[in-house]
Amino acid sequence: MGGIEHAARSVSAVLEERVPWQRKTQRENLALLVATMLSERSANLMSLAAALPRQPGRIDMRYQWIVRVLANPLIECDAVMLPFAREVLTRAQAEAGPEERVDLILDQSRVSERHQILMLALRWGERALPLAWRVEETEGAIGFGVQAPARHHRCVAARGRARAPARRPVLPARPP
16 A cells, blocks of 8 residues: 555545545545645646556546546535534634634635636635635636626635634635
């Protein structure tokens, strides 16, 4: 067993603890993909397919497997992320001083000619830890302001607030 398989077992054990309702095959597939991403430090599907420790050896077949896992409607991203997001927000609030606030960042990015992503993240030092996101297919370079109403921003922000413990208010980060 290689390093990725070993990491996948650890990830699968954590997923089993946090999302016990998830089917074992879905949990193990997701764990293998997460472990491969951690090993490769990339979200590029071709890079992941090349490193994925899975038979068959053909990279195109491993790429198809990744696409099927990501498209599986039974793996609900929000439900899988919820226990992790709650833990991160709880920890951030516990570590914040009495005069400090917990900042959320709402970011919209163009990821391809046809896709935009809207992501809610927690500011953690110099990093942004994703809590919730939505990917929308767009036509050309049209952004969310034209393509979709503001409900997407409210929906993603509401999901972030729902994940926050009630100990301290969670506020959107002010622009620099």
